[in-house]
Amino acid sequence: MSFNKAKQLATFSRVWYLFDAKWQCPHASGERIARILRGEHKPIYYPGESTGDCVVAINTRHIALRNDAWRAEALHIRREYAKTRYDIPLFKLHELDPTKVLHLCTMNCMPRDSGRRYDLARLYTFPDDAVPSHLIRNVSDQIRGSRTTPQRLDDLTPDDIEKFPQMFKWPKELVVDDLDRDKFVRVLSPEELPKRHVMLGQRAGRQNYWFHVPTTRHEEVKIN
Amino acid sequence: MSQLFRRFISLPIQSIRSFHSFDEVTPAKYISTRLQNGIGSRYVCQLQRLTIQVCKEFRTSFGTREWIANELTAFARQHPYVVIYVQPRRHRPPNVIGEYLSGDRQWIPLSNCDRSHVNWWIHSLLTQQGDPQWRLLKQMHTDSPSIQGTWTPFTNKPIDRTLRIYPDKDLTDIEYPQMTATQQIKELFEQEKLNKTT
Amino acid sequence: MVRLLRYGTIFGPLKDRWRYLYKTDLYKRRIEAGPEPERFRSALINWNYDAELHACTHRFGEKINIESLRHALTDSSFLNQIVKQRTEAGLAANDQTTLSFTHNEELAKRGEQIAEDFLRRALQYWYPKFPQEGIDTITKFLLSEPTIADISSGLGFKTLIRCDVPSPHSTMLKKAFLAFIGAIDENNDRHRAELFVADFILTHLVGKDINEIWHIKNPMGLLTKVLEENGRQAPESRLIWATGVSSVLSTYVVGIYSNKEYLGKSAGATISIAEEMAARDALRRLFETDEQRAPIPFDKLYKKGLLIDK
Numbered sequence: 113m114s115f116n117k118a119k120q121l122a123t124f125s126r127v128w129y130l131f132d133a134k135w136q137c138p139h140a141s142g143e144r145i146a147r148i149l150r151g152e153h154k155p156i157y158y159p160g161e162s163t164g165d166c167v168v169a170i171n172t173r174h175i176a177l178r179n180d181a182w183r184a185e186a187l188h189i190r191r192e193y194a195k196t197r198y199d200i201p202l203f204k205l206h207e208l209d210p211t212k213v214l215h216l217c218t219m220n221c222m223p224r225d226s227g228r229r230y231d232l233a234r235l236y237t238f239p240d241d242a243v244p245s246h247l248i249r250n251v252s253d254q255i256r257g258s259r260t261t262p263q264r265l266d267d268l269t270p271d272d273i274e275k276f277p278q279m280f281k282w283p284k285e286l287v288v289d290d291l292d293r294d295k296f297v298r299v300l301s302p303e304e305l306p307k308r309h310v311m312l313g314q315r316a317g318r319q320n321y322w323f324h325v326p327t328t329r330h331e332e333v334k335i336n
Numbered sequence: 337m338s339q340l341f342r343r344f345i346s347l348p349i350q351s352i353r354s355f356h357s358f359d360e361v362t363p364a365k366y367i368s369t370r371l372q373n374g375i376g377s378r379y380v381c382q383l384q385r386l387t388i389q390v391c392k393e394f395r396t397s398f399g400t401r402e403w404i405a406n407e408l409t410a411f412a413r414q415h416p417y418v419v420i421y422v423q424p425r426r427h428r429p430p431n432v433i434g435e436y437l438s439g440d441r442q443w444i445p446l447s448n449c450d451r452s453h454v455n456w457w458i459h460s461l462l463t464q465q466g467d468p469q470w471r472l473l474k475q476m477h478t479d480s481p482s483i484q485g486t487w488t489p490f491t492n493k494p495i496d497r498t499l500r501i502y503p504d505k506d507l508t509d510i511e512y513p514q515m516t517a518t519q520q521i522k523e524l525f526e527q528e529k530l531n532k533t534t
Numbered sequence: 535m536v537r538l539l540r541y542g543t544i545f546g547p548l549k550d551r552w553r554y555l556y557k558t559d560l561y562k563r564r565i566e567a568g569p570e571p572e573r574f575r576s577a578l579i580n581w582n583y584d585a586e587l588h589a590c591t592h593r594f595g596e597k598i599n600i601e602s603l604r605h606a607l608t609d610s611s612f613l614n615q616i617v618k619q620r621t622e623a624g625l626a627a628n629d630q631t632t633l634s635f636t637h638n639e640e641l642a643k644r645g646e647q648i649a650e651d652f653l654r655r656a657l658q659y660w661y662p663k664f665p666q667e668g669i670d671t672i673t674k675f676l677l678s679e680p681t682i683a684d685i686s687s688g689l690g691f692k693t694l695i696r697c698d699v700p701s702p703h704s705t706m707l708k709k710a711f712l713a714f715i716g717a718i719d720e721n722n723d724r725h726r727a728e729l730f731v732a733d734f735i736l737t738h739l740v741g742k743d744i745n746e747i748w749h750i751k752n753p754m755g756l757l758t759k760v761l762e763e764n765g766r767q768a769p770e771s772r773l774i775w776a777t778g779v780s781s782v783l784s785t786y787v788v789g790i791y792s793n794k795e796y797l798g799k800s801a802g803a804t805i806s807i808a809e810e811m812a813a814r815d816a817l818r819r820l821f822e823t824d825e826q827r828a829p830i831p832f833d834k835l836y837k838k839g840l841l842i843d844k
Contacts, residue, residue, distance in 0.1 A: 113802065114746055118811045122488040122801035125785035127777045132508040155487050165489075166778070170503060241503065250784075252777035253497050254507040260516070261509055277525035371688045372740045376733025377833035378595055384690050385589075387580045416592040421580035437690035479741040480825065488801070490775050490787060498775055 123156065126234075127165045128250040132241075132257065133214055134171040137178060140258035142217030145169065148255065149231045150222065162227075166234045167255070168247055173210040173239040176259070177202065187216065211237035363470060366477040370438055370465055380437070382465040385419040386458065387433040397430035399450040407455060415462065434461035442467070572700040575693040586694060593690070594730065598721045606713035609697040609706045610637035638713035645715030645727070649735060650677060652728040656736060659840045660830050661744070664821045668748040675747050676735055679704050685734055686711035725836075732832050739830065745818045753813035757790070757797075760820055767793040769816065771809045774799060788812045 129148055133141060147153055151163030177185075186199035205212055214237055222228045236247060265273075373380055390404065391397045404422060412420055430446040432454075442464070444457050485491075500507070515523075547554045575581060584600065587607075591598045613636070653673045657664070675681065683704035686692075695702045695710045702710075719727040750756055757769050775787035788808040789799035798816030802808025818824045831838055 113807055113811055115743060115800075115811070115814070118800045118802060118808075119486055121785060121803060122490070122787065123486050125489060125777065125801065126781075126783050127489045128781075130502045132503050134508070154489065166781075246780040248502060249780050250778045251502045252775060253493070254500075254502055254504055256511050257508055258510055260513045277521060279521070371685060371734065372737040375737050375740060375832055377729060378733055380593055380689065384693075385580075385586070417589050419582065419585045419589045421582070423580060438688060439692060485825070489777075495774075 124163070127253055129165060129167045129253050129255050130248075130251045131167055131169040131255045132171055133169050134174040135176050135261045136257040136259050138175045138214045138217040139178070139220075141169075141175075141255075142214065142219075143221045144255055144258065145214075145218045145235060146221035146231075149218070149234055162230065164231050164234055166236070166250070168236045168238070168243060168251055169211075169214060170238045170241045170243055172214045172237050173206075175214060177213075182206070187212075210239040364473050365470055366474060367472050368477065373465070381415065381417050381462065382437050383418050383434055383462050384437050385421065385435045386461065387421045387423060387431075387435075389423045389425050389428070389431040389433070391426060391428055391430060392424055394427055394429075396447045399448070399452075399454045400430040400432075400446050402451040403454040403458075406451070411458070418462065432458060432461065434464075436464075436466040438466045440466035574700045590690070590694060596718050596722065596726065596730070598717055602717050602721060603714075604696075605635055606638050606641050606717040607691070607694050607696055607710050608635055608637050609695055609702070609709065610639060611698040611706065612696040613637045615698040638709055638716075641713035641716035641720070642709040643712075643716075644719060645712035645717075646677065648715055648719055648724065648727050649712065649731045652731045653677070653736065656732065656830070656835055656840060659835070661821065661823055661827075664744075664823055668744070668821075671748040672739075672744055676738055679708050681738060682711055682735070683707040685738065689734065732835060736830065737832050745814065745821075745823055750814065750817065753810055753817055757813050757817055757820075760817070761792055766795075769797060769813070771812060773805065790816045 131141065131145060145167050148167055149164045151157050151161075151165065154163055157163055182203040183201060186201040187205050188197070188199050190197040200208075202213060215232070215235070218235060219228065219232055222231060370382065373382070388400065388404065390400045392401070408420070408422070412418075430449075432444050432446055434442045434444075436442075442461060444461070446454055446457065449457070576583065587600050587603050591600070591603060650673060653676055654669060657669045657672060661669070686707040689711070691707060691710050691714070692702060695706055697706050715727050715730055718730055754769070761767065761769060769790050769792050771788050771790050773786060774789045775785070778784045784803060785801055786803075786805050786808040787799060787801045788805065788811075790797045790809075790812045798812055798814075798819050800808055800811035800815045802811050815824070
């Protein structure tokens with residue numbers, strides 16, 4: 113091997129990155145991942161050349177979408193014939209394939225040309241933090257997320273909650289101990305579940321969902 | 337039957353597309369000089385010999401005749417490293433043929449060229465370095481493209497990245513996060529505490 | 535080009551049958567006759583050997599006597615041919631006195647001696663830490679037959695050499711070129727000949743890496759030896775970066791250290807290759823022949839301080 117070959121290998125080597133998608137916005141992280149998959153973060157970047165790096169994204173099941181997006185946004189699938197288009201809302205899509213949302217968001221950030229799928233083939237996504245060992249061994253760097261991981265209320269200890277500064281005091285009659293979830297929520301048995309709403313007709317409900325969206329499995333319980 | 341018919345009658349079979357590519361046909365190289373000409377202390381003129389074929393009578397070689405009469409001796413004196421042969425040929429068009437050190441040969445017809453044109457062509461042969469039938473891959477070339485060393489993905493990468501075990505907790509979040517409302521409240525609370533104590 | 539052909543026009547073998555047969559026959563005969571034999575350039579009408587030699591002296595700016603240049607460009611094969619022709623004609627074959635010229639063997643030896651001395655001296659001067667073995671290899675490479683033949687044919691000696699074949703072999707090219715250096719030494723001074731060597735042979739190193747011309751078989755062993763001679767500790771190799779370990783495009787970057795002191799590093803597809811290349815890198819850093827090293831100042835070697843060898 114000559115010196116030039118070693119130089120060439122070093123310059124054009126593909127670095128493997130890890131991305132932890134837990135509590136990260138898939139749109140913002142998709143931008144970062146797409147940039148790395150296309151190699152735009154390198155000074156040797158040139159549009160025709162394939163200079164991109166590889167990315168292993170984990171915890172894609174635990175991504176956090178903005179506002180009401182889980183319910184309000186949908187994957188619009190438009191087949192070529194009449195009356196065959198349908199939407200899959202993102203929460204449903206996420207149930208079907210927990211890696212799909214991050215994939216779609218990354219794909220959305222790439223230019224729409226035929227070379228896009230070759231770059232996207234270098235993205236490996238896993239719903240949880242279980243990654244095959246031969247892939248995790250390749251990794252030599254990590255991409256930072258765009259959000260901080262929030263601390264949930266049930267992660268805190270009661271001491272922390274008590275120490276937290278109170279700006280004003282609620283009247284006593286308004287305060288209920290809402291940390292005790294079991295008081296308010298209970299899991300229903302199958303018999304108690306409301307029956308599936310059967311849609312009739314060709315365009316029942318005038319909605320484009322191709323499947324029946326089941327209603328919530330929980331029910332609010334009134335206390336007193 | 338139709339094949340035979342086509343033979344007799346001139347119906348050329350037209351090819352719809354011609355797959356001719358200029359890039360593949362012409363040889364390509366980086367711009368360079370033969371034997372690093374000029375890097376040492378001297379420049380070597382690459383034109384070795386020049387043959388001027390000329391007719392004494394025809395009008396087509398009037399400019400060539402004029403050039404020979406007026407400028408040939410001065411040219412030969414100025415460029416003693418070029419061997420010049422003049423070939424008078426009766427009733428044929430004038431040509432100039434340049435032969436180069438590398439063995440290449442260039443032939444240029446000079447019919448109806450006037451004196452200045454002839455001079456231009458001869459000087460163009462003089463200043464070339466041989467066969468111009470090359471496609472340059474680039475207009476510029478260098479053997480040592482970078483002084484500070486070529487970039488690799490590992491230059492300027494923090495070295496602690498080799499020592500970590502992935503996934504790493506420190507590298508998941510945003511590097512410089514904005515202050516959250518919770519943190520702001522906490523800070524205000526601390527400040528108030530301080531104010532009270534003082 | 536647009537060809538207008540009328541319908542009903544006959545072409546091909548059925549039109550002008552005699553012409554078709556005639557052309558086919560001509561074509562076959564040309565194929566049978568084979569390629570044209572190579573001819574000497576001097577066989578053409580526009581050839582004046584004295585003028586060519588005169589131009590050759592001016593081309594390199596050397597003041598050489600035409601006779602000695604003619605001597606330098608005469609190959610032994612040409613002499614042999616002349617002698618053979620004479621014997622066939624019934625003349626005395628061994629009578630060298632009647633021949634007014636000799637071949638260039640001795641001049642070539644003289645020129646080779648000058649070139650070798652100068653190249654060795656110049657390389658040693660510019661790369662003082664490069665080992666003797668390497669300098670020998672590079673000098674040998676520069677004076678090897680393909681290199682010198684390439685330079686010689688590039689400088690137009692191809693048509694000027696007097697030999698018995700139309701396109702001279704590389705040995706003839708080499709001899710003629712070295713004899714030209716000898717002729718410069720004979721007519722001018724040695725300094726002038728050395729300048730010629732610097733301009734036309736030493737410049738062959740432009741764009742080439744001298745570390746690759748001298749191929750080290752066991753770089754790690756040599757590195758250990760060199761460090762021992764300098765009184766330093768043995769080299770240790772450390773893995774700096776590794777990425778894509780289980781993929782096809784894996785890259786390892788290995789660095790070499792001696793007593794925690796950085797010597798060199800290199801990338802490679804496997805660890806062993808990377809280590810070997812890192813050792814080579816460390817060696818070229820120690821020899822001061824790495825990429826940061828300034829190129830040889832071909833025209834200013836003496837001005838820069840190369841001592842004139844008397």
